[in-house]
Amino acid sequence: MKGVSRIIWGVVAVVIVLAVAAAAIVMQKPAAPAAPAAPAAPAAPAAAEWHLTVYAQGVEESWRAILEEFKKEYPQLKDYTLYVESAGKISEKFLSEERAGKHIADVIVAQTIALENALKEGFLLYYEPPNAKDLMQYKFFSSYAKPGYYYPYRFLVQGIGINTKYIDPNTIKSYKDLLKPEFIEKWQGRIGMADPRYTVSIELFFFMKEYYGVDFWKEIAKLKPAWESKSTVAVDDLASGKIVVLIGALGHLFSETDKPIAFIYPEEGTILTPVCAAISKEAPNKEAAKTFVNWLLSKKGAEMLVKTKGGDPAYPGLSLPGMKPIDKINIIPQNYTKYYSIPTEIILKEWAEIFGVRG
Amino acid sequence: MRKGKLPSSSFFPNIILFIVMLMVLPPIVILFLYSLSNASLGKLSNISLTFEPYTKLLQDSTNIKSILNSLVIASLSALFGTLIATFTAWIIVKTDTPLVGKLEPLLLVPVAISPFLYALSWTTLLDPYIGIINILTNILIGKTLLTIYSFTGLILVTTFACMPLAYIVIKPFFEQFDSSLEEASIISGASKRVTIWKITFGLAVPTMISAYLLAFVWCMEELGIPLILAARAAIPIASLRIYELTLTWPPNYNVAAALAIVVMIINIILYRIAQSIIGKKQWTTVGLRGFRKGVMKFGKIKYLFLSIVLIYIVISSILPIIGMVPMSLSKVYGFPSRLEDIALDNYVRLLSKPLAITAIKNSIIIATLGSFILLVFTFLISYIVNRTAYKAKNLLDTLSMFPLSIPSIVIALGIFLYFLYILPTFIYVSIFSIMLGMLIRFIGHGTRAFSPVMKQVHQGLEDAARISGASQFQTIKDILIKLMIPSFISTYTFLFIYFVRELPLSILLATSKNMVWTAAIYSLWELGDVRLVYAFACMEIILILSVRFIGVYLSKREERKWNI
Numbered sequence: 001m002k003g004v005s006r007i008i009w010g011v012v013a014v015v016i017v018l019a020v021a022a023a024a025i026v027m028q029k030p031a032a033p034a035a036p037a038a039p040a041a042p043a044a045p046a047a048a049e050w051h052l053t054v055y056a057q058g059v060e061e062s063w064r065a066i067l068e069e070f071k072k073e074y075p076q077l078k079d080y081t082l083y084v085e086s087a088g089k090i091s092e093k094f095l096s097e098e099r100a101g102k103h104i105a106d107v108i109v110a111q112t113i114a115l116e117n118a119l120k121e122g123f124l125l126y127y128e129p130p131n132a133k134d135l136m137q138y139k140f141f142s143s144y145a146k147p148g149y150y151y152p153y154r155f156l157v158q159g160i161g162i163n164t165k166y167i168d169p170n171t172i173k174s175y176k177d178l179l180k181p182e183f184i185e186k187w188q189g190r191i192g193m194a195d196p197r198y199t200v201s202i203e204l205f206f207f208m209k210e211y212y213g214v215d216f217w218k219e220i221a222k223l224k225p226a227w228e229s230k231s232t233v234a235v236d237d238l239a240s241g242k243i244v245v246l247i248g249a250l251g252h253l254f255s256e257t258d259k260p261i262a263f264i265y266p267e268e269g270t271i272l273t274p275v276c277a278a279i280s281k282e283a284p285n286k287e288a289a290k291t292f293v294n295w296l297l298s299k300k301g302a303e304m305l306v307k308t309k310g311g312d313p314a315y316p317g318l319s320l321p322g323m324k325p326i327d328k329i330n331i332i333p334q335n336y337t338k339y340y341s342i343p344t345e346i347i348l349k350e351w352a353e354i355f356g357v358r359g
Numbered sequence: 360m361r362k363g364k365l366p367s368s369s370f371f372p373n374i375i376l377f378i379v380m381l382m383v384l385p386p387i388v389i390l391f392l393y394s395l396s397n398a399s400l401g402k403l404s405n406i407s408l409t410f411e412p413y414t415k416l417l418q419d420s421t422n423i424k425s426i427l428n429s430l431v432i433a434s435l436s437a438l439f440g441t442l443i444a445t446f447t448a449w450i451i452v453k454t455d456t457p458l459v460g461k462l463e464p465l466l467l468v469p470v471a472i473s474p475f476l477y478a479l480s481w482t483t484l485l486d487p488y489i490g491i492i493n494i495l496t497n498i499l500i501g502k503t504l505l506t507i508y509s510f511t512g513l514i515l516v517t518t519f520a521c522m523p524l525a526y527i528v529i530k531p532f533f534e535q536f537d538s539s540l541e542e543a544s545i546i547s548g549a550s551k552r553v554t555i556w557k558i559t560f561g562l563a564v565p566t567m568i569s570a571y572l573l574a575f576v577w578c579m580e581e582l583g584i585p586l587i588l589a590a591r592a593a594i595p596i597a598s599l600r601i602y603e604l605t606l607t608w609p610p611n612y613n614v615a616a617a618l619a620i621v622v623m624i625i626n627i628i629l630y631r632i633a634q635s636i637i638g639k640k641q642w643t644t645v646g647l648r649g650f651r652k653g654v655m656k657f658g659k660i661k662y663l664f665l666s667i668v669l670i671y672i673v674i675s676s677i678l679p680i681i682g683m684v685p686m687s688l689s690k691v692y693g694f695p696s697r698l699e700d701i702a703l704d705n706y707v708r709l710l711s712k713p714l715a716i717t718a719i720k721n722s723i724i725i726a727t728l729g730s731f732i733l734l735v736f737t738f739l740i741s742y743i744v745n746r747t748a749y750k751a752k753n754l755l756d757t758l759s760m761f762p763l764s765i766p767s768i769v770i771a772l773g774i775f776l777y778f779l780y781i782l783p784t785f786i787y788v789s790i791f792s793i794m795l796g797m798l799i800r801f802i803g804h805g806t807r808a809f810s811p812v813m814k815q816v817h818q819g820l821e822d823a824a825r826i827s828g829a830s831q832f833q834t835i836k837d838i839l840i841k842l843m844i845p846s847f848i849s850t851y852t853f854l855f856i857y858f859v860r861e862l863p864l865s866i867l868l869a870t871s872k873n874m875v876w877t878a879a880i881y882s883l884w885e886l887g888d889v890r891l892v893y894a895f896a897c898m899e900i901i902l903i904l905s906v907r908f909i910g911v912y913l914s915k916r917e918e919r920k921w922n923i
Binding site for chain 1: 399400401402482483486487488489586590591593603605606607608609610691692693712713714775776779780784787788866867869870871872882884885886887888889
């Protein structure tokens with residue numbers, strides 16, 4: 001009798017576990033259809049109280065300050081939730097939640113590669129922020145915007161970082177200066193580069209190769225750089241002296257710091273990577289999200305970015321302390337249409353072959 | 360019914376088994392599905408099964424190398440860690456060596472620091488260019504002592520980091536060891552050396568195997584240390600490879616899941632082998648006649664023991680703290696070279712951040728409450744597995760082992776995806792989703808900590824109580840729990856530490872509202888200001904050592920009450 005009871009219990013348990021799993025799968029909503037290229041969706045009636053959830057790439061402290069400032073202007077915003085992570089983690093979380101039918105994020109601020117994926121699956125809301133209209137005259141803004149879906153809020157500027165305790169800033173003007181035999185002899189092993197597998201330096205690799213040809217990177221490969229998997233941590237390695245030169249350094253991390261580091265805008269040019277703001281199609285707080293994105297694109301929104309050193313602003317005429325404004329930087333032409341048409345694996349394979357790195 | 364096991368109604372064990380199944384199976388099933396498909400994250404419907412992820416896994420020699428390297432590093436580190444833990448626990452508990460009891464908290468420093476920070480602090484000591492020790496040896500002997508970004512460096516740091524985990528399992532064994540067994544051996548003419556070797560350490564073997572297994576599995580799945588040390592040296596390590604596969608663009612979760620399943624299978628096979636070895640040993644040390652604690656007297660050799668413990672503490676704990684504390688107090692970037700550069704500014708700055716305050720508050724709630732729930736739950740699992748004739752106990756035991764044996768980054772992903780489907784949004788975005796995730800993640804850690812101690816207490820004690828008319832509940836409450844109080848305290852501390860240190864799941868679930876400690880440290884690390892990171896890490900050490908100190912104090916008070 002006892003044996004039978006155990007079998008029954010076992011079967012009941014397995015059935016319930018499977019039922020839960022099946023229910024989970026069934027409950028999953030199909031992906032939303034592609035977003036219409038139609039005019040802006042009609043605004044939802046204004047909620048009495050706003051609660052905004054923002055998934056953003058960047059600096060947590062900066063985002064908190066930005067949202068606090070926004071809250072001051074819009075007292076309807078009672079509360080906000082922030083998820084600040086890398087573009088990859090934001091994409092992973094946002095896409096998984098949306099695919100599973102859990103609509104949590106209102107606003108996403110991330111690199112375009114993350115937003116493009118969300119757009120392909122129909123997870124972005126079509127919305128034209130009034131503040132974006134004037135900015136579209138500005139080429140650094142319009143070149144990187146996907147009108148109606150996402151607009152640049154800030155840029156990642158990639159150049160060369162140096163430790164000023166070891167390297168005289170006047171001796172490095174271009175990548176070619178790193179290739180001088182005396183430089184290689186002295187510093188080989190202490191030259192780092194942001195790893196294209198995990199950082200935005202994949203764009204640096206691709207666009208520099210497009211512009212200067214593959215030989216440019218073959219020369220750089222002679223430096224045998226140490227690969228840094230996180231751009232922010234790489235700057236700390238640079239400051240501590242673990243490395244003395246960082247290729248693919250992000251400019252905003254060098255603004256007004258007490259670390260012994262300096263940022264060089266190479267003569268060959270820099271790469272700009274836009275970090276754009278978009279709204280989730282199923283945003284639980286659409287009205288708040290629209291108001292916030294519009295505010296982010298205003299001068300005030302950009303000034304808060306500068307004030308909190310959250311990044312190089314996309315707004316014209318503003319720059320981080322000690323850094324060049326975007327329109328004063330020599331920028332390499334970047335054909336994003338071509339970039340997105342080539343699978344990342346192919347770009348990384350070429351990089352791995354040139355630098356002799358395992359896949 | 361097996362001899363010596365209590366008969367048991369299967370109602371209660373079935374409930375426990377059902378809860379464990381509900382906790383553990385769905386994330387594993389989800390991972391299996393991902394490893395057997397090309398589905399994107401969050402898409403579980405309409406998936407077609409394929410072996411492509413496994414084919415891709417085998418085609419890339421880096422993946423195979425990463426598994427082999429992980430096996431070598433985990434085997435050696437866990438072995439060294441367990442041997443050191445056993446020897447140190449024996450010195451502290453079973454010998455008359457002075458001061459060592461007071462030094463014990465310092466032994467646990469490596470477990471009180473998040474592994475990636477522990478590894479980071481070692482880079483400040485043994486980086487080939489800026490490591491303090493290497494700079495000194497370069498001046499003194501003209502060469503670097505050791506490059507930390509190497510195989511040796513990985514084994515060294517992993518050994519130090521896993522040793523306290525083994526220690527926490529082994530120490531209660533010695534604390535509950537009946538000294539009359541050693542006395543009987545000596546009275547029978549055996550020398551002290553033979554007694555120590557054959558009786559004390561001989562009986563410790565099953566506990567050592569349990570501790571080794573726990574340390575081994577931890578080393579296999581640990582990510583923080585390879586992330587800092589192996590990535591730069593381009594040494595493929597399984598957990599790091601999984602991380603790389605999930606982080607690269609586009610992420611390859613399917614191959615990552617396949618690699619994680621392979622690691623899980625290896626861990627489970629080893630676990631079953633270890634269980635079969637333990638099962639064959641006779642190793643009850645708390646018998647029917649009561650037990651007595653006692654220490655052996657060692658004359659002058661005790662000072663040698665003291666020196667060994669001191670040297671170990673200096674290397675494994677003090678040196679990394681030296682690499683960390685001055686940086687946390689530095690007003691300038693880098694090591695403070697003048698006294699006026701030292702201040703508490705970083706701590707003030709840190710505690711003025713809402714991120715830090717929220718993280719501290721949430722972590723304390725999650726760790727305090729979650730550890731307690733898991734303590735009770737895993738005790739019940741261990742009781743069913745070790746003390747009853749329940750037929751599905753092997754299944755229960757193996758299921759509880761699953762989350763422990765999968766690399767953390769992947770089980771975290773499985774739990775995250777599971778929660779996406781089952782949790783209502785208001786729980787999903789709260790601290791309770793993180794706590795629930797950790798309950799799943801650490802269920803095996805709790806059962807692994809309880810099992811050896813439960814095997815150590817003779818079944819006859821409970822049989823005697825039951826013959827005297829006590830109910831099963833009374834027997835558990837008055838005999839087993841009371842005898843196991845040091846183990847309860849130890850396991851609670853151990854779980855608390857795990858809850859505070861957990862990272863991969865927290866990264867996926869924590870937002871500004873439900874931020875937790877290690878995710879906040881990680882967030883600060885990503886900001887690139889290592890001074891704040893070290894300040895936060897020092898506070899983490901203080902918290903964890905305080906919990907351990909309170910645990911030891913309570914344990915001693917309880918022992919005094921029992922006069923044992």
